[in-house]
Amino acid sequence: MALKKLSKEKMGEVLGELSKFRLVAPAKSDEVVVFKQIGDPQEAFLDYGNSTVPPKKFAFPQTETLFRFMVGSPELKEKNVEEEGTTVIFGLRPCDARAMAIVDKLFSWDFDDPYYLKRRELTTLVGMACVEPPSVNCFCTSLQGSPFGTEGLDMLLTDMGDYYLVQSLTEKGEKLAETLSSQLEEAPAGDEKKAEEMARESEGRIRRSISTAGIPEKLPGLWENELWKRVSAACLGCGICTFLCPTCHCFDIQDEVDEGGEGRRCRMWDSCMFEEYTLHASGHNPRPTRRERTRNRINHKYSYYPNRFGVIACVGCGRCINLCPVNIDILDILDQVVDAQ
Amino acid sequence: MKNPYIPHEVKILDTWYEAPGDRCIKTFKVTFTDEKVWDTWSHLPGQCAMVGIPGVGESMFCISSSPTEKGYLRFSIMKAGKNTSALHELEAGDTFFVRGPLGNNFPLEDWKGKNVVTIGGGIGQAPLRPVIQWIRDNRGDYGELQLIYGARTSADHCFKDEFKEILEEGECACHLSIDVEEEEWPHFVGFVPQLLLEVAPSPENTIAVTCGPPIMIKFVLQNLEKLGFTPDQVYTTLENRMKCGIGKCGRCNVGHLYVCKDGPVFSYAQLKEIPEAFA
Ligand SMILES: Cc1cc2nc3c(=O)[nH]c(=O)nc-3n(C[C@H](O)[C@H](O)[C@H](O)COP(=O)(O)OP(=O)(O)OC[C@H]3O[C@@H](n4cnc5c(N)ncnc54)[C@H](O)[C@@H]3O)c2cc1C
Ligand code: SF4
Ligand code: SF4
Ligand code: FES
Numbered sequence: 001m002a003l004k005k006l007s008k009e010k011m012g013e014v015l016g017e018l019s020k021f022r023l024v025a026p027a028k029s030d031e032v033v034v035f036k037q038i039g040d041p042q043e044a045f046l047d048y049g050n051s052t053v054p055p056k057k058f059a060f061p062q063t064e065t066l067f068r069f070m071v072g073s074p075e076l077k078e079k080n081v082e083e084e085g086t087t088v089i090f091g092l093r094p095c096d097a098r099a100m101a102i103v104d105k106l107f108s109w110d111f112d113d114p115y116y117l118k119r120r121e122l123t124t125l126v127g128m129a130c131v132e133p134p135s136v137n138c139f140c141t142s143l144q145g146s147p148f149g150t151e152g153l154d155m156l157l158t159d160m161g162d163y164y165l166v167q168s169l170t171e172k173g174e175k176l177a178e179t180l181s182s183q184l185e186e187a188p189a190g191d192e193k194k195a196e197e198m199a200r201e202s203e204g205r206i207r208r209s210i211s212t213a214g215i216p217e218k219l220p221g222l223w224e225n226e227l228w229k230r231v232s233a234a235c236l237g238c239g240i241c242t243f244l245c246p247t248c249h250c251f252d253i254q255d256e257v258d259e260g261g262e263g264r265r266c267r268m269w270d271s272c273m274f275e276e277y278t279l280h281a282s283g284h285n286p287r288p289t290r291r292e293r294t295r296n297r298i299n300h301k302y303s304y305y306p307n308r309f310g311v312i313a314c315v316g317c318g319r320c321i322n323l324c325p326v327n328i329d330i331l332d333i334l335d336q337v338v339d340a341q
Numbered sequence: 342m343k344n345p346y347i348p349h350e351v352k353i354l355d356t357w358y359e360a361p362g363d364r365c366i367k368t369f370k371v372t373f374t375d376e377k378v379w380d381t382w383s384h385l386p387g388q389c390a391m392v393g394i395p396g397v398g399e400s401m402f403c404i405s406s407s408p409t410e411k412g413y414l415r416f417s418i419m420k421a422g423k424n425t426s427a428l429h430e431l432e433a434g435d436t437f438f439v440r441g442p443l444g445n446n447f448p449l450e451d452w453k454g455k456n457v458v459t460i461g462g463g464i465g466q467a468p469l470r471p472v473i474q475w476i477r478d479n480r481g482d483y484g485e486l487q488l489i490y491g492a493r494t495s496a497d498h499c500f501k502d503e504f505k506e507i508l509e510e511g512e513c514a515c516h517l518s519i520d521v522e523e524e525e526w527p528h529f530v531g532f533v534p535q536l537l538l539e540v541a542p543s544p545e546n547t548i549a550v551t552c553g554p555p556i557m558i559k560f561v562l563q564n565l566e567k568l569g570f571t572p573d574q575v576y577t578t579l580e581n582r583m584k585c586g587i588g589k590c591g592r593c594n595v596g597h598l599y600v601c602k603d604g605p606v607f608s609y610a611q612l613k614e615i616p617e618a619f620a
Contacts, residue, residue, distance in 0.1 A: 069395040074350045111345045111587040223616040250591035253584045257396045281421040304597040
């Protein structure tokens with residue numbers, strides 16, 4: 001597909017144009033960068049490493065209503081996702097887009113999840129290539145990703161200095177390029193080669209890696225291995241590693257009712273690192289300690305998910321390493337898995 | 342797109358208690374308020390449904406009636422927490438909500454021509470009831486049917502009237518037990534796994550299906566092996582905490598299997614591969 005050029009002065013105009021949709025972009029919130037709906041193009045903060053919170057909530061909100069009801073009435077009013085409107089997520093990193101492509105498989109597996117899938121259908125993803133790997137703990141290249149990866153994206157922007165190189169990747173991307181046709185120019189010849197070169201350089205600057213080959217097959221055999229006790233010993237069970245992971249998708253379902261009897265059934269993010277997550281009404285808990293819960297987290301990402309969906313449910317964004325309050329490091333766990341006998 | 346999270350209202354036709362006590366068991370016989378739902382509904386023995394009340398919540402229960410029983414569904418529910426307590430408040434004429442059918446089923450088609458022995462304990466008899474009813478209603482398709490069932494006391498036995506009927510019919514072997522001695526109890530006293538060894542069904546052309554408390558299942562499986570049953574002749578159901586019931590919320594996995602989607606019915610051959618199965 002045709003390459004375009006977007007000069008940096010026109011970024012404000014582009015964001016203005018995109019705000020006729022629901023526009024979501026990285027923005028500063030106190031000291032952290034989060035993706036949020038922006039009205040004013042000035043709010044967008046594009047000169048960022050990676051967001052602390054991944055943009056997953058725009059496909060899979062932290063809390064969302066499934067339906068509304070009046071207590072005692074047979075009428076259930078289904079949430080209409082369409083009302084949220086067409087969305088453009090602008091400036092997300094390739095790993096986060098790839099994470100969405102991975103999670104898509106789950107939400108369309110067997111039973112279609114109407115809320116998630118509708119939202120995905122209404123959303124266009126515009127990525128920002130990582131000219132520099134955003135954190136010391138990035139390891140996307142160990143997971144078939146790349147700082148310039150395009151999987152899951154509809155459009156990719158690459159910072160070329162004075163301008164962005166714009167690559168439309170899907171039909172949605174093409175349509176968006178049409179919308180922006182008055183801001184886009186022909187890309188200079190030779191830019192494609194130059195971008196490929198930049199991609200190689202960026203990949204070369206990724207410092208951490210793991211050979212994932214064989215891990216999915218090896219994990220089941222390590223069930224009773226002492227490594228699980230070791231790697232979970234410091235864990236606080238706070239759930240940050242899962243809440244901030246772009247591929248984590250577990251949820252709870254709860255009902256809320258106000259004084260007037262008006263209620264809603266909603267789902268909200270949940271974490272397999274919490275004790276209550278698997279607690280039965282009888283009091284029995286099949287995963288009673290952090291050892292079992294950590295083992296499940298790693299197995300889910302690196303064994304069960306690939307077993308079912310053919311892909312590891314981790315994109316190497318490094319968030320769980322960067323943000324764990326007690327420095328539990330998934331690469332260290334995986335190294336121990338590789339070394340375990 | 343069909344929305345698998347939206348439940349259907351059902352009306353209670355009848356209720357009765359199966360067992361008394363703190364964790365009493367009540368059976369609900371229900372029909373869909375909107376009769377059109379029946380046109381889209383079909384379930385098989387072993388399948389489950391999410392049952393609940395908007396404003397309270399929902400939880401997973403097996404459908405304890407067989408599809409051969411037309412025009413109604415049955416759920417046999419033990420009072421165990423918030424949702425089940427609210428359900429226990431309801432009587433004939435009241436309504437609640439059902440979402441399903443969910444999960445897989447016992448492969449009864451594949452068992453045609455075989456003998457079937459069911460081994461249940463306590464409320465674990467609920468998923469076995471539709472198997473038994475199905476075979477009774479399709480008697481010519483199956484060989485011998487043997488029932489083994491136990492509960493703590495005679496009062497804790499579910500489906501007492503039906504067992505009585507089956508015993509009186511004398512058409513299939515029916516072995517009952519209680520854990521501790523009671524006056525005038527004519528049947529076995531002891532745990533279900535012991536009763537199983539006592540009855541000693543032959544593994545020849547036979548399928549064994551078991552369901553009950555985890556500890557019972559564990560010993561029943563061991564004893565079935567002693568009797569010569571191979572793991573692919575043995576089926577059971579697993580229980581786990583559930584929310585979505587459709588393989589999305591990630592909660593109910595045992596190893597790489599989701600109990601809500603790949604189960605609740607599993608062959609012992611499948612479970613032997615999964616260390617988490619009996620955790
Ligand atoms: C496949 C399957 C079939 C079942 N069939 C029956 C049956 O026929 N009869 C019966 O009495 N019970 C059955 N259960 C168990 C029943 O779902 C729980 O005992 C019940 O949810 C707990 O009661 P509560 O919802 O009132 O508890 P609460 O404490 O109000 O439950 C809170 C939440 O936790 C979940 N939960 C808690 N404990 C369990 C548990 N042990 N299993 C599953 N979810 C749980 C519930 O879904 C609920 O959303 C079955 C469970 C499964 C998984
Ligand atoms: S972020 Fe760290 S401490 Fe918190 S649950 Fe995850 S591993 Fe444990
Ligand atoms: S497991 Fe950690 S590194 Fe992998 S995608 Fe999740 S947060 Fe990123
Ligand atoms: S109950 Fe949600 S995945 Fe099984």
